[in-house]
Amino acid sequence: MAMKSDIEIAQEAQLRPITQIAQSIGLSEDDIEPYGKYKAKISLDVYRRLQKENKPDGNLILVTAISPTPAGEGKSTTTVGLGQALGRKLAGTGKTSMICLREPSLGPSFGMKGGAAGGGYSQVVPMEDINLHFTGDFHAITAAHNLLAALIDNHMHQGNALRFDVRRITWNRVLDVNDRSLRQVNIGLGGVTNGIPRESGFDITVASEVMAVLCLAADEQDLKERLKRMIIGYNVDKQPITVADLGAEGSMTVLLKDAIKPNLVQTLEHTPALVHGGPFANIAHGCNSVIATKMALKLADYVVTEAGFGADLGAEKFFHIKCRQAGIKPSAVVVVATVRALKMHGGVEKTDLSTQNVEAVRRGLDNLSKHVENVQMFNMPVVVAVNKFPTDTDEEMNVIREWCNEYGIAVALSEVFTDGGAGGEELAEKVLDIVNNRPGGLMYLYNEEDSIEVKIDTIVREIYGGQGVQYAPKALTTLKKLAEMGLTHLPVCMAKTQYSFSDNPNLRGRPEGFTIMIRELRISAGAGFVVAITGEIMTMPGLPKAPAALQIDLLEDGKIIGLF
Amino acid sequence: MAMKSDIEIAQEAQLRPITQIAQSIGLSEDDIEPYGKYKAKISLDVYRRLQKENKPDGNLILVTAISPTPAGEGKSTTTVGLGQALGRKLAGTGKTSMICLREPSLGPSFGMKGGAAGGGYSQVVPMEDINLHFTGDFHAITAAHNLLAALIDNHMHQGNALRFDVRRITWNRVLDVNDRSLRQVNIGLGGVTNGIPRESGFDITVASEVMAVLCLAADEQDLKERLKRMIIGYNVDKQPITVADLGAEGSMTVLLKDAIKPNLVQTLEHTPALVHGGPFANIAHGCNSVIATKMALKLADYVVTEAGFGADLGAEKFFHIKCRQAGIKPSAVVVVATVRALKMHGGVEKTDLSTQNVEAVRRGLDNLSKHVENVQMFNMPVVVAVNKFPTDTDEEMNVIREWCNEYGIAVALSEVFTDGGAGGEELAEKVLDIVNNRPGGLMYLYNEEDSIEVKIDTIVREIYGGQGVQYAPKALTTLKKLAEMGLTHLPVCMAKTQYSFSDNPNLRGRPEGFTIMIRELRISAGAGFVVAITGEIMTMPGLPKAPAALQIDLLEDGKIIGLF
Secondary structure (H helix, E strand, O other): OOOHHHHHHHOOOHHHHHHHHHOOOOOOHHHEEEEOOOOEEOOHHHHHHHHOOOOOOOEEEEEEOOOOOOOOOHHHHHHHHHHHHHHHHHOOOOOOOEEEOOOOHHHHEEEEOOOOOEEEEEEEEOOHHHHOOOOOHHHHHHHHHHHHHHHHHHHHHOOOOOOEEEEEOOOOOEOOOOOOOOOOEEEEOOHHHHHOOEEEEEEEEOHHHHHHHHHHOOOOOHHHHHHHHHHEEEEEEEEEHHHHHHOHHHHHHOOOOOOOOOOOEEEEEOEEEEEEEOOOOOOOOOOHHHHHHHHHHOOOOEEEEEEEOOOOHHHHHHHHHHHHHHHOOOOEEEEEEEEEHHHOOOOOOOHHOOOOOHHHHHHHHHHHHHHHHHHHOOOOOOEEEEEEOOOHHHHHHHHHHHHHHHOEEEEEOOOHHHHHEEEEEEEHHHHHHHHHHHHOOOOOOOOOOOOOOHHHHHHHHHOOOEEEEOOOHHHHHHHHHHOOOOOOOOOOOEEEEOOOOOOOOOOOOOOOOOOOEOEEEEEEEEEEEEEEEEEEEEOOOOOOOOOOOHHOEOOOOOOOOOOO | OOOOOOHHHHHHHHOOOOOHHHOOOOOHHHHHEEEEEOEEEEEEHHHHHHHHOOOOOOOOEEEEEOOOOOOOOHHHHHHHHHHHHHHHHHHHOOOOOEEEEOOOOHHHOOOOOOOOEEEEEEEEOOOOHHHHHOHHHHHHHHEEEEEEEEHHHHHHHHHOOOOOOEEOOEEEEEEEEHHHHHHOOEEEEOHHHHHOOEEOEEEEEHHOHHHHHHHHHHHHHHHHHHHHEEEEEEEEOEEEEEEEHHHHHHHHHHHHHOOOOOOOEEEOOOOOEEOOOOOOOOOOOOOHHHHHHHHHHHOOOEEEEEOOOOOOOOOHHHHHHHHHOOOOOOOOEEEEEEHHHHHHHHOHHHHHHOOHHHHHHHHHHHHHHHHHHHHHHOOOOEEEEEEEOOOOOOOOOOOOHHHHHHHHOEEEEEHHHHHHHHHHHHHHHHHHHHHOOOOOOOOOOOOOOHHHHHHHHHHHHHHHHOOOOOOOHHHHHHHHHHHHOOOOOOOOEOOOOOOOOOOOOOOOOOOOEEEEEEOOEEEEEEEEEEEEEEEOOOOOOOOOOOOOHHOOEEEEOEEEHHHH
């Protein structure tokens, strides 16, 4: 019998009332703000109360992956499945597990099929709500972002006291929709009453700096301070203009007052999950909110979270940006690999993945080994999770297991997609063993006071395995500006293809001898990092020839079809 | 001591849990979907159950007004206050009252101060939430509207099988923000991968036809059918292309599945209120949703609702569009007037309104008398509510009272702004008297099968008191198209200035001898009306020189300031 689709599994799930999920982590009905029967927000007053209680933090487990391939690796599914498996293992011990995930973006759900949070029997639910408007966080970010944009154009229209250079407004508008026609637009057309004509564009909401700011903010007032620092353009003397100069931070904070509260939901096995925030993983750091993670660490003994893309991007940013800013230290790192993806790294085409190819798996281990080494450079203990697909053979699986054993790396099979938490028990055991017996201590690869160039050079040489860095003239100009502005203490957020350690997406495996070209540096002063752009980074996706939107429907019985 | 501001009053209010408000109208905890502690959505399953119960509908009372002036008339405040006053009057009788209001738009809250739902001691609460994101309905409409726009541009980009004429796309994009720079834009710029370059624009979300459709839909499937009928542009043969041709209705309905559920809140005196939907009152019909009104009529014995602008626009559209489509019949109509507004209609400047001027009030009665006559033409009993301001003198008030007495029109003083429900007891008594003793029966002024021209002519001559109608060439072309398309059975939605019976906003009072110029006709085939544009209609507001946004802030104690 064919396995059910994600949406079928989710629709058949017996959810528990969210008040009951809250209770399971010690939260009363008064501590949560329900959004329907199965979603709730947790107020930051609860967060502050938990911080004061002086209870030690739980253990944080980061799930990351090898370099993604079109074969898929199943990172979110493993995160959810591991959370469920830990719940099983801990049952009766008085200890608890939780999950922290990013919120999915609405736009892509109507483009290509897929997305969602987890898959198979390892999903967070109610999956339709989570994948649609959820609790409105992204809409609030859209509103705050676009109010700022309107205030900028209105300021110029009403006399331009701040002397904005109309050619140097860096603040785009955003919408949570895949809409290539909005990437580049001319606005303010039609005459005097319609404002100042200028070139501009729209990004997808998850690419908004407001999203990154919300996800890194410590609380409402820190949110406001970060919003104030955001650079929105430059004046005719090429000096930066910030949100504080315009005075828009108060309104934006008011618009974000609920979006900053983490969202509580559950997995298919009723493991509590905080799903909150979802910044892009290229021009931003790609992790759920700091507030959600820190709250979960006060609510549960083991918290499983994930970072975007492969470990070269996701884990590196998780450590250098999120952990450093938030002062949190993970206890273990899971690197997810699949036989199919390793085969692609070993040179197999996507169409040939279902044929056994032990040699290709072996060659693909190059990619896994570099990611494992990288995580170890941060002084973090590693478990390799092999996410099983039906086409994988025992011989292929054994190649990975033997390699791990040879190098003393913990390894576990994961069948959480087909079996839920029961399919992740080996993984949970290995994780618990490492957390309890091999205490690591996060070490950073660069110092905050290092120059931007040193930071980039460190990441390129140590994490990517490259030979060096080149800078385009535009990037060199920004380097000077960063020094003038006194912002060289910021960490670097690499915007690189996720498909390769290099900046060439076609170089799978473990490429060597390459250099990385920094085309452009962008200053996210509110989020608190400098984005290093190494290729064409698309911040507004388009719809495909046959968009998923045309298959999605609401049936007469209220059932949704075609979504995922 | 000066009276407190609206937000101060609202912030000091002791709200009851929304479950308790639901209980007061016979709804259990399972019947509602809470959004925080003081807001809830009511599922359409409850609506269908109520419809099946065969309980007779309650009495519907429409609150409308004289022609608005900058002096203000207080229609929403009177609506809320009357609902509260009816609650007081009915206490102990076993009968109940409810209120149905439109949701406020987010955008304008950050432009000019003001807005909100009601004022003083007659407000719906939690007012900050209601005026911010509320339960996300408008964001859902924005998302559905813009998904459709993206699908249109993507369709053209991917081969244009429907043969859209790129110059004749009528579907704009929308955002719930005051942003003049987006009124007219060029999109699809920057080369082949960014789609087809063309002229377009953004309206504010409340101007979206999706909003009008949601507010007139009978249920989810009717919503889908209406969405299907919406015309999004014309092909190269000038034939209309609809949402059904594109196949976007399923996705849009899924995005609107929660937005279609009415929102339950309470007034400052705990009167239950459904606040749901908020279409523009010019290019749309300006009433809260049909579903909310029909649901309230099953839940309470007396339901007070309002329509946009003065009775010439709001009440006319309420009767001819909303009541006719929904098959509902109001029992009484309240026409709100103020001494100050009548003085302006009597020729006084805004700066002189605080000086007693009995003669000006008398002259201004011209405006009131025409509105009262108009309501009576629909065979509806009328009560005039005089909304008292501190500067009004007894002599001025008496002019209105005496005139009403002379013509046998029920009249009552309303002090609901300063005194809440207690200030509306006379009004409530008069309303109850009329509802119980003078059963009217709604009569329409035109038949559905009348031509569009006859419909417009009827409204202009009978309601506005004009001499006739002229059509600009563009409007004449659309008249022909409407006949070809077989759409002449649709009602007309007049988009006229609210400040005058004529199309000249400066002609206050009761102008005569004017003709109305129909510049353009727009087909809202999903909403089910033809919009007759009689002047410059602004569908995207701008921000003023000193936007309210710059005063709004979230304080450290969590309090919002500067909003209203």
